[in-house]
Amino acid sequence: MNKIIRFIPLILFVALGIILYRGLALNPQHMPSALVGQKMPEFVLTQLLKPKVMLTEKNLVGDIKLLNVWGTWCVYCKYEHPYLVDIAQSGRVALYGLNYKDDRDDAAQWLKDYQDPYRLSIFDPLGKLGIELGVTAAPETFVIDSKGFIRMKHVGPIDGKVWQDKFLPLIETLEKELKGVSS
């Protein structure tokens, strides 16, 4: 009995070591999104390219919607842009843009200079909808299902690997759900 007690500190030390060592591998930037499973928040904002058109959450139509938060000031938005163009062309999802804390003219020019992958972009100069969505910075991308519920939030740029690993499995699930509903 006494011998076991003598080893307790060593056992505790090793256990603590293992826990802390595992902690090193965790990403402290990762935070679970509070919005997954919630309904897309309501909003009233103008359309980026048509300042007189008011948009609400009802303007986001499509079975599977992607809402991509972007801005001309955001470096990684440029990086993910070609991937977004591909995604939009694939036609599997309806891609919408949320122009976040940006200048309308700059943003319009950006879309002209590159290519506009979005069905439409919501113009959110003050980041109001951004706060509703819990956006911390661009780029971020939300996946919204046919009923208007947010199913995933991705922080950071989308590229081939992220699309393959994170988005495609969910999109396949959503497509199956849709089929289940219609049949």
Place this chain on the structure above:
Amino acid sequence: MKYLIITVLFLLTFSISAWETDTYVFHDEVTEIRYKTLVKELRCPKCQNQNLADSNSPIAADLRREVFELLEQGKSDGEIVNFMVKRYGEFVLYRPQVSSLTYVLWFGPALLLLIGVIVVVQILRKKPVEKETVVLSEEQKNKLAQILKDK
């Protein structure tokens, strides 16, 4: 011409705006104190270990504005905190709510202290072991004396 340029430059300095620094005007002192406490207790979601008050990041500035506006709307502190948690998750709280996820955080230290107290009490209550008195034999005494002497 030179004077004109100087004058223009001089005039331009007045158009510098200071929009980055928050200059919120509060109706009363209590609201101001509540604002200051809230921005200290809410964590900036983008920056790891800064609260809203300390951070310069754009999102922190936005959230400070949001806190200010919510205060203006007459929201209570609890409502404002819930507003943030609903959007950014528990992450934004420096004092996390008591839940099954945070039990270890809240009660861990007390539990460790309790274990420590139990261990100390156990040790103190243990009766000291009675010492056996060892008597040296005559031979050993001589040997000891010899050793000491040699030294």
